Amino acid sequence: MTPDHGATRHPASWRDPSGFIYRRDGVLLRQVQPVWLEEWVAFRDSALARRLVAAGKLLPWQDSDIADAFDSSAAAVIRPETLPFVSYPYEWTFGQLRDAALLTLDVQSAALGQGWTLKDATAYNVQFRGVAPVLIDHLSFQRLPPESPWVAYQQFCEHFLAPLALMSRRDVRMGRMLRDQLDGIPLDLAATLLPGRSKLRLGLGAHLHLHARSQRSHAGDARKPTEVKIALGRLTALVESLRSTVAGLTWEPSGTEWADYADRGHASYEGGAPDAKEAIVRAMLESAVDGSSGGASSGSGGGEGASSGPMAWDLGANTGRFSRIAADLGYRVLSFDIDPAAAERHYRALRSAVRTDTTPLVMDLADPSPGLGWAQQERAGLLERANADVILALALVHHLAIGRNVPLPMVVDLFAALAPEAVVEWVPRGDPMVDVLLASREDVFTDYTTEGFDSAVAARFEVRTRRPIEGSTRVLYHLVRR
Amino acid sequence: MPPHVFAYLDLASGSMIIQAAIAGIVVVPVLMRNKIRALLGRGKPAEDLDPMTPLDATDPERAPVSERAPGATLNDATGSDRS
Numbered sequence: 195m196t197p198d199h200g201a202t203r204h205p206a207s208w209r210d211p212s213g214f215i216y217r218r219d220g221v222l223l224r225q226v227q228p229v230w231l232e233e234w235v236a237f238r239d240s241a242l243a244r245r246l247v248a249a250g251k252l253l254p255w256q257d258s259d260i261a262d263a264f265d266s267s268a269a270a271v272i273r274p275e276t277l278p279f280v281s282y283p284y285e286w287t288f289g290q291l292r293d294a295a296l297l298t299l300d301v302q303s304a305a306l307g308q309g310w311t312l313k314d315a316t317a318y319n320v321q322f323r324g325v326a327p328v329l330i331d332h333l334s335f336q337r338l339p340p341e342s343p344w345v346a347y348q349q350f351c352e353h354f355l356a357p358l359a360l361m362s363r364r365d366v367r368m369g370r371m372l373r374d375q376l377d378g379i380p381l382d383l384a385a386t387l388l389p390g391r392s393k394l395r396l397g398l399g400a401h402l403h404l405h406a407r408s409q410r411s412h413a414g415d416a417r418k419p420t421e422v423k424i425a426l427g428r429l430t431a432l433v434e435s436l437r438s439t440v441a442g443l444t445w446e447p448s449g450t451e452w453a454d455y456a457d458r459g460h461a462s463y464e465g466g467a468p469d470a471k472e473a474i475v476r477a478m479l480e481s482a483v484d485g486s487s488g489g490a491s492s493g494s495g496g497g498e499g500a501s502s503g504p505m506a507w508d509l510g511a512n513t514g515r516f517s518r519i520a521a522d523l524g525y526r527v528l529s530f531d532i533d534p535a536a537a538e539r540h541y542r543a544l545r546s547a548v549r550t551d552t553t554p555l556v557m558d559l560a561d562p563s564p565g566l567g568w569a570q571q572e573r574a575g576l577l578e579r580a581n582a583d584v585i586l587a588l589a590l591v592h593h594l595a596i597g598r599n600v601p602l603p604m605v606v607d608l609f610a611a612l613a614p615e616a617v618v619e620w621v622p623r624g625d626p627m628v629d630v631l632l633a634s635r636e637d638v639f640t641d642y643t644t645e646g647f648d649s650a651v652a653a654r655f656e657v658r659t660r661r662p663i664e665g666s667t668r669v670l671y672h673l674v675r676r
Numbered sequence: 677m678p679p680h681v682f683a684y685l686d687l688a689s690g691s692m693i694i695q696a697a698i699a700g701i702v703v704v705p706v707l708m709r710n711k712i713r714a715l716l717g718r719g720k721p722a723e724d725l726d727p728m729t730p731l732d733a734t735d736p737e738r739a740p741v742s743e744r745a746p747g748a749t750l751n752d753a754t755g756s757d758r759s
Contacts, residue, residue: 210684314685348691400698408694415689422692428699435702 201264205571210314212333215274216264223258224272230333231269237335242308246329251301253277253321253330272332278505278526279581282573283317283353284372285555285563287538288361288445289545290327291369294320295354297327299437302344306430311338315346317353317372318573324550325541341423344432348409351401352378355440359402360384362443363392366534369556376567381406397439447535447542467665471619474661475588476519478617478672479506481658482584483523507582507612509559510590514540514552520586521551528582530557559590559608560598582613589668591647592621596631596639602650609673610654616673620647625667644669 200218207214212230216223226234237243238257246252258271283291294317302312312334319331344350356379360368364387371379385406392398424432483504506520511529513536521527529552531537540554557563562576587609594600609616621628622644632639651657655673662669 212684343687343692343695345685345687347695348688349685351691400694400701404698405691405694408697409688409690412688412690412693415693422696424696424699428696428703431703431706432695432699434706435698 203264205569206318206567206573208568210333214264218262218264222274222276223262223264224255224274224332225264225268226270226272226333227267228269233336234270234333236337237310237332240308240310242305242310242335246301246304250326251297251304251329252332253328255332274330274332277321277323277330278503279528279553280321280574280579281553281555282372282563283320283357284370285557286322286369287534287541287554287556288358288366288369288447289538289541290322290325290554291317291354291361292358292440292443293545294327295350295358295440296437297329298350298354299433299440301329302346303430303433303437305335306338306426306433309338310335311342311344312336312346315350315353317378322553324553325544325548326550338426341425342429343422343424344429347432348381348405349378350436351381351405355398355401355436356381356384358440358443359392359398360387362445363388363398366445366538369534373563373566376573381409395439395442397435397442401436401439445538447538467663470664471588471666471668471670472516472519474663474670475516475586475617476523478659478670479520479523479525479584479586481672482615482617483525504583505581506584506586507580508586508588509612510587510593511540511554512536513543514554516586516588517552517554521549525551525584527552529554530559532556532558560594560600577611580612584615584617585609585613586617588617588619588670589621589627591618592625592628592631592642595642596628602641602646603653606650606654610675614675616655616671616675618651618671618673619663620644620669620671622667622669 201216202218203214203216204222207216211227212233213224213226216225243252247254253274255272255274258273260268260271262273263271283294286294297320298312298315302315305311313336314331314334319329319334320327321330322328352375357369357372360371360379368387381402385403388398388402393403504525506517506525506527508514508517508520508527508529511517511531512533514529517527517529517540529537529540531540531554534556537554537556544552544554557576563573565571565575565578566573591602591605594605595602609618623642628642651671651673655675658672658674660669660671
């Protein structure tokens with residue numbers, strides 16, 4: 195059982211004894227344990243596996259040499275396709291979580307139709323390639339014993355149904371509860387927080403409220419799964435009922451501070467200023483793609499899924515105007531925004547266009563995702579996953595510095611921690627948006643000056659180019675980390 | 677085929693029992709709904725649905741780029757950045 199040198203077991207892969215993932219020489223591999231070899235071989239050779247991969251619902255993989263195993267206990271080794279970035283359910287928009295839920299149910303429905311079942315249904319088994327959800331756990335599939343219940347039913351309800359119901363029926367920001375509840379939201383808690391009228395909805399009433407009550411009533415039981423029998427037709431109907439319930443949960447992304455921002459005019463820019471800004475940003479991103487600093491084109495970070503091609507992180511992306519410029523230049527893009535409505539609108543637009551190069555995520559940069567779970571390593575913090583070649587921080591600094599009281603040197607430190615290059619927009623005093631931020635509060639930001647920003651930048655970056663945006667008082671900087 | 681499910685999760689008796697109860701209850705309306713849909717020509721019964729049908733084929737919003745209407749772009753996604 196002694197692991198070979200050069201292999202590192204993934205800190206989140208230890209729950210399922212069927213196997214685990216690990217990294218060897220920078221390559222992500224999955225080891226199959228002897229207890230699961232028969233099931234894995236049966237699934238690997240099945241029509242179900244082929245069709246799921248062909249339909250884009252299961253991450254493709256290749257068989258790997260047993261010599262690449264993590265340790266001598268291995269029965270098989272596979273090499274899943276590399277993902278550019280690993281995100282977590284508490285970073286997804288409502289639509290992303292809903293689509294991940296529907297994917298899980300679609301896969302379970304397909305599996306049942308061919309004599310298989312999912313033995314787990316955690317939201318962490320889904321990742322996004324662009325805006326397309328894909329199941330990543332190849333060892334989740336098991337041939338369905340006759341009249342077996344769905345062993346992952348409770349997990350599905352806690353990981354997907356409960357948070358979606360809370361986001362849809364109560365407040366979309368409750369999706370962030372998943373950050374505190376890595377094993378999903380307890381159903382009794384969800385039942386308490388949901389409006390009473392949700393009990394009258396057939397799906398929520400049954401799968402959530404009655405489910406929670408049944409858990410309470412049978413808390414002391416020690417019943418084995420073999421003692422509960424469910425015919426296949428009924429199990430299929432159960433999954434279909436869950437699908438209808440999830441599909442019926444909706445949320446309209448509007449009414450927040452930033453959701454409709456893109457539709458409004460802006461006093462900060464006059465005349466052709468927006469176009470001028472676009473042109474400068476494009477030129478700076480092209481320069482970064484050229485990689486004269488050695489940053490772009492390598493996927494240089496140490497994040498989970500470094501792979502070929504440059505990566506751009508658009509911080510404060512709103513609905514993605516500048517993310518699109520980066521994507522059109524060949525970057526893979528992660529678009530972060532604090533506003534769940536803006537990120538949702540971006541997600542829906544990308545989904546309509548079926549872009550595979552951009553993934554929106556909800557993120558508060560003043561309080562980014564921390565390391566969570568076992569030993570605080572199970573779910574990596576945002577900075578641990580930093581793998582950008584370049585970041586975009588457009589019209590963002592003043593919101594962090596004034597809106598959140600973050601000193602300018604700390605703002606610049608964050609940028610330097612995220613990527614070797616940065617395209618940053620400086621919004622000086624006198625700009626209408628700065629005036630708005632200062633209108634209702636005392637101006638304690640004596641260091642918020644162009645000289646103060648330049649000083650903070652100089653400590654961490656070299657300025658490659660500095661270009662004023664015509665028609666505004668704003669300035670764009672292309673920075674290269676020292 | 678294994679004689680029972682490989683349940684490394686704690687199944688919780690309450691979840692299994694309610695699952696069986698709900699499955700027994702919903703099977704009739706689900707079947708009826710599928711039959712009605714089939715009669716109305718609005719969809720195939722669940723048992724006839726190819727569960728492997730890609731989402732792309734059933735959801736116009738998810739149509740692959742190659743199958744979208746000419747000129748469809750990401751324009752809907754664009755707006756202004758936050759300022």
